[in-house]
Every structure is written in structure tokens, then in C-alpha cells.
Amino acid sequence: MEVVICPDAAEVARLAAAKVARVARDRGPDPVIGVATGSSPVALYEQLSAMVRAGRLDLSTAHAFALDEYVGLPVGHPESYAEVIGRTVTEPLGLDPARVHVPDGAASDLEAAAAAYEQAILDAGGVDIQILGIGANGHIGFNEPTSSLASRTRIKTLTARTRFDNARFFASAGEVPTHCLTQGLGTIMAAREVLLVAQGQAKADAVAAVVEGPVTAMVPGSVLQLHQHATVIIDPDAAGALTLADYYRETYERKPAWQRYSKGI
Numbered sequence: 001m002e003v004v005i006c007p008d009a010a011e012v013a014r015l016a017a018a019k020v021a022r023v024a025r026d027r028g029p030d031p032v033i034g035v036a037t038g039s040s041p042v043a044l045y046e047q048l049s050a051m052v053r054a055g056r057l058d059l060s061t062a063h064a065f066a067l068d069e070y071v072g073l074p075v076g077h078p079e080s081y082a083e084v085i086g087r088t089v090t091e092p093l094g095l096d097p098a099r100v101h102v103p104d105g106a107a108s109d110l111e112a113a114a115a116a117y118e119q120a121i122l123d124a125g126g127v128d129i130q131i132l133g134i135g136a137n138g139h140i141g142f143n144e145p146t147s148s149l150a151s152r153t154r155i156k157t158l159t160a161r162t163r164f165d166n167a168r169f170f171a172s173a174g175e176v177p178t179h180c181l182t183q184g185l186g187t188i189m190a191a192r193e194v195l196l197v198a199q200g201q202a203k204a205d206a207v208a209a210v211v212e213g214p215v216t217a218m219v220p221g222s223v224l225q226l227h228q229h230a231t232v233i234i235d236p237d238a239a240g241a242l243t244l245a246d247y248y249r250e251t252y253e254r255k256p257a258w259q260r261y262s263k264g265i
């Protein structure tokens, strides 16, 4: 696992976008990008959008797969992840809406929708780079604590903590759905590269548990320790509980120029 501690949140977005852009260019013409909702990757999407607008990156033939979706929200609900991805990813990054996929949380047969989602990822050739945020309880996607480390796309019940954290997007806490469809940890682990971004002190404990704690279903993101190409890009606040912060900084500073992400900008 590579841990990059940036001087600030703006640099997190810049470096992370450079990494995504490099993978997208290398895998062209139709890279498969795994996209996450939540506030963590928003600035990263803005950076990618700026590259697209400047003509330095073309994602018009890329495929995108979202991690998860609420179950029970009406189609078109502004906080459904289908709508959020449309607003924050599809449109600003110039993606073809027909190539952007979000699990169908409104399906009458949710198990069939989950299986179809797994198949769609396979049909696209698998995810080249999966963008991830981290929940305060260590979840990735909506894989809550005790999720199977081998899980695939399926229905999950959200924890009270996650519903509380996400209540800010709804008029009241009671409106936050109780269930979701989420890619499993096994699905996420099948991506060829994974890139986790986190900012702020509220994420410090989760980041430390993911990077330096034991691999455990109690901290679902810790499964990333088993991934061959996992990168964690964070700001100093999110790095606040890491024991080996100095080592990660030194490692990045000593990186040869050809390995630096800024090369992709």
C-alpha cells in the first residue's frame, strides 16, 4: 500500500486526479473507472473536469461504475447516487451517460440487479482504477463493518452511524434509506488499482485503521492491505493518527521522478 500525505486537501485532489488521468490514458481508448459518491472525491472530480475542459483528457469513451446506491429512493430522487453521479461525474467529466453504471436500487428484484451489476463490470473488462472514500467507521462503498472480505455486489443494511453521517443530505434523518446495493469488498478488490482519498481529522482514525491496523471485517477498508496496487492519498489532518507518517513522507520524497503522479498532469 502506498500512502501519500499531501500538504493540503487541494494537493490531494490534484495528485489523485493526475493518477486517475494517467491510468485512463494508459488504458485508453475505453478505460473503466470506478467512481465513488460522498464529499471526499468531489475536488478530485473537479480537477479531472478541468483537464477535460482544457482538452488534456478525453473520457468520452470511458466506462464508469459507481460503488453503491440506496434502496427505496424513487428514481430521480436528487440524493440517489444515480443522480449524484450524474451531477458530479458524468456531466462534468464529459462521460457518455450510456457508459455510466449505478446499481439499480429501485429494481423489483434486487438480487438479480446485483448479479447483473457484477456481470456488467465483467463485460466492460473489469475496473482499471477504483476511486474510494472512507466512512468514519471504516466502510468502503457501503460495506459496513462485518462485511465479508470476499463479498460481491449485494443488498446491505446501513448502520445507524452511516445513516447519521449521511442525514446531512436529506431533509431529516428519518428520510435516509435503511438499505443499499453495494459492490462487495471482493468486487472492489478485483479492480486493477484502487485509490482512496481522505481529508480532515474526522477520518484520521479510520485511515489509521485501514492503513496500519489489522485486516479485519470490523474495518472493511483494511482489506485494501491485501491489494497489490492500493494508493491512499490524504491531507495532514486525515494522516493525524498514522504511526509511520514520517516514513510515508520520506518514501514519497525519495520517489524517482518517473514515478511521480504529477507527471500525469
Ligand code: GLP
Pocket: 036, 037, 038, 039, 040, 041, 067, 068, 132, 133, 134, 135, 136, 140, 141, 142, 162, 166
Ligand atoms: C458514503 C459512501 C462512501 C463514501 C463515504 C464517505 O456512505 N457510500 O462511498 O466513501 O460515505 O463519505 P464522505 O466522503 O462524504 O465522507
